Amino acid sequence: MKHTGGRGTRRALLAIGVAVTTLTASCANEVEGELRSEGDIAGLPITHFESGLKASAPQPQLNVENLTQSEEDRLAVASIADVSEFWQEQFPNHFNAEFQPVSKLMSYDPNTDNFEVCGATVEEVAMNAFYCPSEDLVAWDRGILLPLLRERFGPMAVVTVLGHEFGHAVQYRLGEQSGIDEQTPTIVKEQQADCFTGAYFRWIAEGHSEYFEVSTSEGLNQVLASLFFIRDAPGHSAAADGAHGTAFDRTYAFQLGFENDATKCAAIDLADIESRITERPFSPNDTNEGDLSINADTLGLLQMSLDDSFSEAGVPSPQIVAEGGSCPNGAATPPVSYCQDTNTVTVDMTALAELGQPIDREAELTGQEGGGLGDFAAFAEVVSRYVQGIQVGLGIPVDNANAGLRTACLVGAWTAAIDQEGALLRPSPGDLDEAIAELLLPRSLIAADINGHPAVNGFARIGALRQGYFNGSGACSSEYP
Structure with missing residues (x-):
């Protein structure tokens, strides 16, 4: 985030409906953060099981150059066979044409191989998987990239990457x-390509795949974590x-495909992207790269930013205090708690x-631990507890199935509301990614x-944060009543 040096602008944020419900104060000590499992995921039931290659998966009959018997190649070839199916x-259902198989497949290891792939040495394409249009080729790094993805995020991360590369092959076939x-x-x-990947994973989640199964809880979390990693x-x-x-x-693009279908993905154009893209350079007053x-x-x-944003809620503003993150007479959710x-x-x-320390990108890329999640992840945790207090003041339940998602939605709405000239605090490039890193934690x-x-999935x-960011606080009550 950045402090603009301004005095703030009065832009009232809260527009959520008031539920006529009496809240019962919590009276427990620190909680373990058990997941709530109510609801569904884009119309699919919430499921819990180990995601990955099915025991009954057939042996793919594909011609792959430089193939090995490694687990990475085994996953990669199954992924190619599956996404091809x-x-x-x-393709015929949505685009009225037959899908032509990719002409060439290649596995490589930058640690040991010494040849060219699509005009580049394998060393130059280390930590990569790609589609090469001139050769109609999909290639992948089995030596560095795929092992890192599989070890860090599970087998579905490999499927995600290769599903994405096939999305590029689809683009060239669509013309x-x-x-x-x-x-x-x-x-x-x-x-x-990310959107096409989402449509493909919806197909897997619905049980159509011969090769893979993915749960809508931990399995999709693996997928989203791998997209976060390759950002x-x-x-x-x-x-x-x-x-x-x-x-x-x-x-966003992955979820668009998962919630809709491939035709929605093919309709993405520059005008659509420019209306919503969050990727932008740092501004001159983004000191310390926005941290x-x-x-x-x-x-x-x-505190001043939140009080300003929620000024028209008509309820007393919760006060942020450095008192250890616990509530003597209520539930403690350290490092931040709302004490009713x-x-x-x-x-x-x-x-x-400690949570607000910058993300250590070098450690992240090498599979090591280090750094925090960034300043915005820390601020967003405080904001989430603040909006709990606003909701309590309005008589809105904050201990039911929708409460966590509504809260994430309000954090998103606040983030968008302060992204304006004159705001006391403004989000910096990468801040929303820091929020996503926190949302993917088991204890978000x-x-x-x-x-x-926390919400189970x-x-x-992430969908709730996105809903508030793009559609404002009014959507938080309509989507998560």
């Missing part, structure tokens, strides 16, 4: 139907050649500051109810 079925040509900006191609760095421009989008942009320290001064700015009896948001400053507080119970949590 998806497009052989879906004018996808609006893609040599002049099309990279970001359009990438958003379409552009904060400050990158969406107009740059090679831009793939922020994690927020990439998960503020988490301390008493910045929490004071956050005192109408305070109590913070463990040390733990919150941004999408948790007053007792710290990262897909639903």
